[in-house]
Amino acid sequence: MTEPAVFALGELRQGVTAAFDFSIDQQQMDAFAAISGDENPLHRDAAFAAGRGFAGCVVYGGLLIAKVSRMIGMELPGRDSVWSSLQMQFVSPLIVGEPARLEATVSHQSVAARAVTLQLKVTAGGRTVSHGKALVSLP
């Protein structure tokens, strides 16, 4: 099992950043379809997606949220962190197999609340796929 990063609240000053590269493969798409029950052909049928103007099956937004989960639980802040809110905007589709990157940056550190706000951004091919923010509590 991979060990999560461990950041203390005092280390999470404004501007601290973490990032990782990823892509979503067909196996992950299949798994998410089974978990969610979302069989929308935009996500499941490449020919249908092409007919709607997409270069391939569109990655589920839920799988991008799953990558946010990895970011918060494993990278920044990592162990002991608990989300209390998440807001995401999906501005451009990510296509299955397309290389992407998720970056998180601390934009607010609250000692009084023992929490940080993370700005989140998913990019692929030089464009923004999704952006948002999360509020994360620390013990």
Place this chain on the structure above:
Amino acid sequence: MTSEAIYAKLTPVFREVFDDDTIEIGPATAACDIVAWDSVNHIRLIVSIESEFNVRFTVEEMTRASNVGEFVALIGSKLS
């Protein structure tokens, strides 16, 4: 910033955090007056207030502030 101006900026923060557009706050408003004011929303409230007014609170200040009036006085002291 006057207390009136602080209340004017603070009311939308409360409405956003507690997802209730009818919330009216006054000096005596406390956690017991707002059903959704639980521990999780308290964290959201503090962070939202800090962001809105570009101030930072200490743990001790939060412990002492028991109602909205004390929050407003605290914000005012940091902005003066």
